[in-house]
Amino acid sequence: MNIGTMAEQAEDQKQDVSNDAGQKPEMDKPGGGAPVDETADAKANREEEISTGGKNLEIGNFRVFTDLRLPEFDMGHCKAYAADNLRRSEGNAFALVTDPVLPTRYDLIKFLSGVHMAGQIDLLDSAIAHWPIFGRKTMVLFFEKPKGGHVIVSSGKQRSINEQDIAASVVEPLMNVLQALGEKGLTHRAVRATNLFFGDPEGGKVILGDCASGPPGYDQPLVYETTARMAADPAGRGVGTLSDDLYALGMTLAELAIGRRPLANMTDQEIMDIKLSKGSFQAIASQEKLPLIMIEPVRGLLCDDPEERWGFAELHAWLDGRRTKPVQGNTEKRAARSQNISGKDYYTVRALAQGVAKNWVNALTPLRDGTVEIWLRRGLGDNDRAKAMADAMRQLQWAGADKRSAEEVLVARSILILDPSGPVRYKGFSAMVDGFGNMLSYDVQHGSGPQRFSDVIVRDIPAFWFGRQEGYSPEVQRLQSAYKNLRYYIQQKSAGYGYERCLYSMVRNQHCLSPMIEQEYVVDIAQLLPALEKAAENVSDDAWPVDRHIAAFIATRLEDDVEGQLMAMQNPSDEVEYSRAIISMLAVVQWRHGPDNLQNLSHWVARLMEPAVKVFHSKARRERVETEIPKLAKRGNLVELYNLINDEQERRKDQSEFVEAVAEYSEAESEVFDLESSGPARLEMAEKVGQQAAAFASTMIALLTVSALFLMHIF
Amino acid sequence: MAARGRKPKGRSAFSGLSVIASAVLLFMVALPTFITLTVGLLPSLVAFIFDRSPGRMMARCVFGLNFSGVAPYILELWQDGAQTVGGATQQIFQPLALSIMYGAAGLGWLLYLAMPPIVANVLNLSAQRRVAELRKNQRGLIKTWGDSLIKEVDRSG
Numbered sequence: 001m002n003i004g005t006m007a008e009q010a011e012d013q014k015q016d017v018s019n020d021a022g023q024k025p026e027m028d029k030p031g032g033g034a035p036v037d038e039t040a041d042a043k044a045n046r047e048e049e050i051s052t053g054g055k056n057l058e059i060g061n062f063r064v065f066t067d068l069r070l071p072e073f074d075m076g077h078c079k080a081y082a083a084d085n086l087r088r089s090e091g092n093a094f095a096l097v098t099d100p101v102l103p104t105r106y107d108l109i110k111f112l113s114g115v116h117m118a119g120q121i122d123l124l125d126s127a128i129a130h131w132p133i134f135g136r137k138t139m140v141l142f143f144e145k146p147k148g149g150h151v152i153v154s155s156g157k158q159r160s161i162n163e164q165d166i167a168a169s170v171v172e173p174l175m176n177v178l179q180a181l182g183e184k185g186l187t188h189r190a191v192r193a194t195n196l197f198f199g200d201p202e203g204g205k206v207i208l209g210d211c212a213s214g215p216p217g218y219d220q221p222l223v224y225e226t227t228a229r230m231a232a233d234p235a236g237r238g239v240g241t242l243s244d245d246l247y248a249l250g251m252t253l254a255e256l257a258i259g260r261r262p263l264a265n266m267t268d269q270e271i272m273d274i275k276l277s278k279g280s281f282q283a284i285a286s287q288e289k290l291p292l293i294m295i296e297p298v299r300g301l302l303c304d305d306p307e308e309r310w311g312f313a314e315l316h317a318w319l320d321g322r323r324t325k326p327v328q329g330n331t332e333k334r335a336a337r338s339q340n341i342s343g344k345d346y347y348t349v350r351a352l353a354q355g356v357a358k359n360w361v362n363a364l365t366p367l368r369d370g371t372v373e374i375w376l377r378r379g380l381g382d383n384d385r386a387k388a389m390a391d392a393m394r395q396l397q398w399a400g401a402d403k404r405s406a407e408e409v410l411v412a413r414s415i416l417i418l419d420p421s422g423p424v425r426y427k428g429f430s431a432m433v434d435g436f437g438n439m440l441s442y443d444v445q446h447g448s449g450p451q452r453f454s455d456v457i458v459r460d461i462p463a464f465w466f467g468r469q470e471g472y473s474p475e476v477q478r479l480q481s482a483y484k485n486l487r488y489y490i491q492q493k494s495a496g497y498g499y500e501r502c503l504y505s506m507v508r509n510q511h512c513l514s515p516m517i518e519q520e521y522v523v524d525i526a527q528l529l530p531a532l533e534k535a536a537e538n539v540s541d542d543a544w545p546v547d548r549h550i551a552a553f554i555a556t557r558l559e560d561d562v563e564g565q566l567m568a569m570q571n572p573s574d575e576v577e578y579s580r581a582i583i584s585m586l587a588v589v590q591w592r593h594g595p596d597n598l599q600n601l602s603h604w605v606a607r608l609m610e611p612a613v614k615v616f617h618s619k620a621r622r623e624r625v626e627t628e629i630p631k632l633a634k635r636g637n638l639v640e641l642y643n644l645i646n647d648e649q650e651r652r653k654d655q656s657e658f659v660e661a662v663a664e665y666s667e668a669e670s671e672v673f674d675l676e677s678s679g680p681a682r683l684e685m686a687e688k689v690g691q692q693a694a695a696f697a698s699t700m701i702a703l704l705t706v707s708a709l710f711l712m713h714i715f
Numbered sequence: 716m717a718a719r720g721r722k723p724k725g726r727s728a729f730s731g732l733s734v735i736a737s738a739v740l741l742f743m744v745a746l747p748t749f750i751t752l753t754v755g756l757l758p759s760l761v762a763f764i765f766d767r768s769p770g771r772m773m774a775r776c777v778f779g780l781n782f783s784g785v786a787p788y789i790l791e792l793w794q795d796g797a798q799t800v801g802g803a804t805q806q807i808f809q810p811l812a813l814s815i816m817y818g819a820a821g822l823g824w825l826l827y828l829a830m831p832p833i834v835a836n837v838l839n840l841s842a843q844r845r846v847a848e849l850r851k852n853q854r855g856l857i858k859t860w861g862d863s864l865i866k867e868v869d870r871s872g
Contacts, residue, residue, distance in 0.1 A: 619861045658860060662867050665856050668849040669868070675842045675849075682838050690831030691772035697830075698779025698823050705783035709790050 059129040061087045062142050064095045066132055072149055075195060075210040076219030077102070083142060085124070092145035093124055097131055098213040100138035100521055101445040102235070103438060106508035107186055108212040109141070117180055119173030120208050121146055121197060128521050137521035139213075139509075146207055148198020151256070161203070161256055163291050167319050170196070170256060171297070173205045174249055175315055182242045189216035189240055191248035192224050193255040215438035216240060221261060222268045224251045227275050227304045227332075229432055231354050232423035236431025236439030241475070243306040247280075250301025250310075254284050257294040263287055276351040279304050279332060296324070303327040335379040339372060349376075349385065353419035356411060360427055364407055367414050368393065388417045388468075405459070412461045420468035426456045433462055433479050436486075437506025440499065444513065450499035457490045457502070482506070496566035500552035514549035525557035526593040529586070529601060536600035545604055546582045554585050559592065575611035580645065583612060587642035597636035605641060606633035612645045617658035621650070747803035751792055754807045755785035758820035776827035777820050784819025788812055 055067045065082040073080035073094050083095040098104050104126075112123040122144035131138045151161070161169055174191065181188055188211045195209035217237030222230050226247045229237050254262050262284045263271050274283040280302040284290065290298060297318050300310030305327075314324045338345035339352055342359040346352040352372070356363040366372050370393065377386035392413045396406050412426045423432045429452035431439035440453045456462065466480050482505075489501040504510055512522040512531075516539070520531035532545055539545075546554070551569065555562050568574075568581035583605055590598065606629045613629075616622050625644055632640045741749045753760075759778040766774040788806060795802055806812060857864055 614863070617860050617863050617867075619859060622861075658864070658867070661856050661860050661864060662871065665853055665864060665868055666871070668853050672846050672849050675846050678842075679839075682842065683835050686835030686838050687831040690834035691776075691827060692770075693834060694827045694830035695770070695772045695775040695779070698776040698826060700779075702779040702782045702786075706786050709786055713790060713794070 055132075057129070057132070058086070059095070059140055060125055060127040060142075061085060062093060062095065062125070062127075064129075064140065070094050073143070073145065076190065076214060078141075078210070078213045085142075093142050094145050096141040096143060096210060096213060097133075098139045098141065100131075100134060100136060100511070102214045102218065103441045103507045103511075104139050104141075104214065104509045105212040105216065106523075108181075109509070111181075111184055111186060112212065117177060119175075119177040119205070120180075121210065123210075123212070126212075128523065128527070136519040139521065139523070141210065141213060143210065146197035146209075147200050148203055150194070151196040151198060151206055152194045161206075163257060163293050166253060166256060166294065169204060170206050170253065171249070171315060171319060173199070174208060174252070175312060177208050178242060178245050178249070179312060181245075187216065187240050187242060188245050189237070189248075190219060191245050191252055192220055193252045193261070195219075196252070196256075215435070215442070217244075217435075218438075220248065222271050223261065223263050223275075224248045226306075227280060227350060228306075228419075228421040229423065230272055230275065231357065231419075231425070231430060232432050232435060233430050233439060233442070235442030236423065236429075236435035238423075238432030238435030238438075240432075240434065241306075242311075243309055246301050246309060246311065246315075250298050251280075251284075253294055253301065254288070254290060254298045257291050257298070258288045272354060273351065275304075276332070276348055276354065300324065300327050304332065333380060333382070335375065337375070337379045339366070339375040339379065341366065349380065349382070349418040350422065353415045353422060353425075356415050356418065357425040357430065360411060363414075364411055367410060368396065368407070372414065385417055389414060392417065409459050409461070412456075412459070413464050416461070416465050416468050420465070420470075424456060424461050424465050426452070426459070426461055428452060429456055433465055433483070434475075436462075437503065437510070440503050441507050441510055444499070444503065450503075453502070454490055454499055457486055460487070494566065494570040495546070495548045496551035496555045496562070496569060498548060498552070500549050501555060504553050504556035512549055512553040514547050514553070516543070516545075516547065517550070522553070525554065525589060528553065528557075529590055529593070529598055530595065532586075532604075533598045533601045536604040539604060541607060544582060544608065545601065546585060551585070554589060558589060560588055562588065576614050579608055579610075579612040580615060583609065583638065583642050584646070587638040590638045598638060599634070599636040602633040602636045602638060602641060605638060606630065609641065609645065615645055615651060616654050617661075618654050621654055745798070747792055747798050747800050748789060750800060750803045751789055751807050752785065754813075755788060755816040756781055758817055758824075762820075762824075773824065773827045777823040780823030780826065781816065781820035784816040788816070 056063050056065045058064075063084040063086055065084075068082035070080040070082055073096070075096060078096045078098050081095045081097060083093045085091060085093045109123070109126050112120065113126060114124065116122055124142040124144055126139060126141050128137055128139050130136070131140070178188060178191070188208065190211035191208060195211075196206045197209060199205045199207045215235045215237070216239045217225060217229065218234050220234075220237070224247075225232075225237060226244055229240065229244060232238065251262065263274070266274070266287075271283075274287075277283075278286060281299045284298070284302065285295075297310065297315065300314055300318070303309040308327045310318075310324070310327070317324045332348045332350060335347050338347050340346075341352070341355040342362045344355060346355045356367070367389075370390075373386050373389040373393065376382050376389060392410055396410045400406075408427060412424070415422070415425050423430045423435075429439070436453065436456075440450060442448075443452060444450050462483050466476065466483070469476050485505065486502045489497045489505070490499065492498065492501075500513075503513075509523055512518065512528065516535045517528070517531040520527070520534065522528050522531045528550070532550075536545070546569075551566065555566060562585055565581040565585045568577040572578050586601070586605065590596075609629055613622050613625050616625060628644055629641065632644060738749065738753075741752070756778070759774065759781045762774040762777040763771065766772075792798060792803055792806060
């Protein structure tokens with residue numbers, strides 16, 4: 001699928017997006033890791049000159065030879081390089097360099113690292129390291145070299161596996177892997193013939209290749225995806241379920257049985273059309289010649305109804321030679337008459353959903369005028385869907401001023417009514433709900449931006465998807481509760497929320513995309529401060545060490561609650577609170593994860609502490625803090641720097657004293673005002689008092705005189 | 716208010732009547748004393764007539780000192796056993812006696828004139844000293860708390 005064109009479609013709303021123009025794979029630069037046709041990739045690799053020079057670098061316990069390519073071990077979009085295990089002399093390792101602009105799968109790396117699992121290539125270790133070819137850091141996965149090499153060799157041809165041996169050589173080991181992953185609630189999502197290796201030089205049992213280097217299903221050829229997921233963009237195909245892996249196993253068996261990829265001569269659109277019209281198995285069976293022995297498992301595994309699809313029980317039964325229940329080839333109901341969208345006739349709801357998604361603007365008219373509803377009711381006899389469609393149309397009539405937006409929501413909802421198990425599709429965006437995170441990551445890192453994702457969330461399209469799911473599923477419940485958080489995050493505009501928060505909360509292995517540290521490939525919170533320490537060497541004076549991405553990254557990855565700090569960051573104009581919140585966040589990260597000495601970052605923070613010092617009103621306190629800051633910055637401890645401005649007792653004392661001082665000043669000011677403005681009143685009072693005093697004095701003199709005269713007279 | 720307004724007027728009428736009654740009584744019982752008092756307290760009489768201000772402070776000032784000036788002559792008159800009108804007239808029309816009586820009345824008037832400016836000056840000086848003290852305190856507060864204090868005061872209005 002042409003992702004670039006999809007993005008343009010979202011922006012321009014152009015019609016009839018071609019999906020045939022495959023993106024040229026190239027992994028010599030970040031972002032080159034488009035989903036690839038491995039055969040073509042292998043061809044390109046063959047032409048590469050394999051150098052034997054001495055360029056190498058040590059990554060963890062391994063020495064990787066950067067100029068010693070191992071194209072025979074390339075997996076998916078990632079390239080393999082020769083590597084030596086420095087800790088172990090036996091065994092042969094190789095390094096698989098992942099694309100830094102595609103998120104890896106955290107849960108699988110964690111589960112598979114250092115674990116030997118029969119049927120799965122041994123993932124020895126993983127490390128984040130600077131990759132000179134990219135000029136930036138990326139994740140490198142170290143695998144044990146499979147002893148037997150690729151099952152599908154670089155020429156695109158298959159090394160022979162006897163049809164009789166497929167059960168023991170392929171099905172058993174792959175079942176083992178899927179079962180082990182399934183027990184942990186994980187999916188492989190990279191089960192395909194081109195990702196199979198022989199576990200031994202004799203070509204005995206096969207092992208599955210890497211499944212952790214990119215988004216789930218990203219490298220899968222379209223034919224390997226179920227009819228539900230194939231309409232999603234490669235990055236948004238989603239984690240899926242065991243059932244999706246079993247479908248891919250069925251297609252793998254088909255490819256191994258016929259000796260080449262099924263429907264390889266068809267474009268993606270043709271593959272989708274034929275699978276939707278005939279059903280997956282019929283599509284393969286009608287075009288390819290399947291060996292008789294493989295028809296039963298392939299039919300069972302390629303069943304388009306996940307409920308009907310073969311599981312482990314049926315596979316075990318088949319391996320044991322027992323008969324299993326027959327499955328229907330195509331469960332999709334076909335209409336008696338077609339529904340036309342933009343000149344193309346559609347007979348099934350899923351095909352029509354895909355047609356509507358591809359002809360976004362032109363599809364509106366038949367949806368709005370009720371043509372599709374009538375087709376559902378009369379052509380297909382599906383009254384439930386017709387009623388749902390009528391309800392969606394009725395909601396369009398209630399739309400307020402934003403008519404265009406309501407129409408777009410109608411189209412998106414109609415697609416979900418037609419294909420409720422398919423991806424959420426909205427103006428070129430097409431991703432399964434469990435693939436939103438990786439789709440967003442892909443869009444953000446490949447130039448499409450987060451707008452498409454934000455639109456989907458703001459328009460509440462996934463809520464409709466949840467509403468269309470039938471029956472109880474814990475997985476859907478989990479996704480639904482996660483989705484509620486996404487809506488909250490998107491609705492908040494301040495740092496620490498927005499699409500950034502959605503991205504980091506949905507994709508565990510998403511590295512921090514802050515421009516300051518993106519090259520450092522910070523996946524874990526513990527890597528954040530060392531990366532910022534490095535960035536601090538060349539940072540401009542006015543830049544803040546916490547931007548929207550870093551705030552969201554900390555909020556998601558840190559064990560502690562930083563909502564208080566994020567609240568304080570909502571108002572950047574309040575410099576005091578803003579800088580305090582930033583310093584606080586960084587200090588908490590250092591306190592939790594170290595390292596103890598961050599001199600450059602401390603000096604950077606110290607420069608930005610000027611507003612935070614204003615938290616103290618007292619000049620004496622400020623001067624003391626300002627004197628202390630350089631001393632503490634030299635020690636590289638952010639916690640001490642934060643404590644300096646966040647001494648709660650001292651702050652409270654300062655605050656209460658300040659309040660008292662303000663009151664005292666105000667009282668003095670008001671008294672001075674009174675005194676200065678009361679001149680005439682004072683004169684008036686002085687006159688009155690003066691007169692009274694004079695009268696009193698006069699009376700007293702009279703009394704004294706009379707008394708004195710009497711006394712003189714008596715004595 | 717009307718009741719309050721009437722009360723001082725009634726009291727004033729009463730005190731005027733009592734003064735006249737006392738004067739009549741004095742005229743009938745002790746004419747020499749009456750003559751001395753009437754002539755000696757002439758300035759006070761004039762002051763009471765012309766001073767219409769509330770409380771008649773000027774008249775009180777003049778009367779107090781005027782009476783102090785008259786009192787020695789009344790006493791002298793009473794010490795003279797005859798207590799004749801002639802003796803009283805002779806005594807009172809001595810220039811020195813009149814000067815003392817009227818001079819004392821004059822001093823009372825001067826006291827009335829001088830006292831308000833003196834009190835005003837005292838009040839002004841005290842206010843100025845208080846303003847200076849408050850300003851000094853404010854300067855001290857600004858020195859301790861800086862401009863943020865002024866900003867906060869301005870903000871809080």
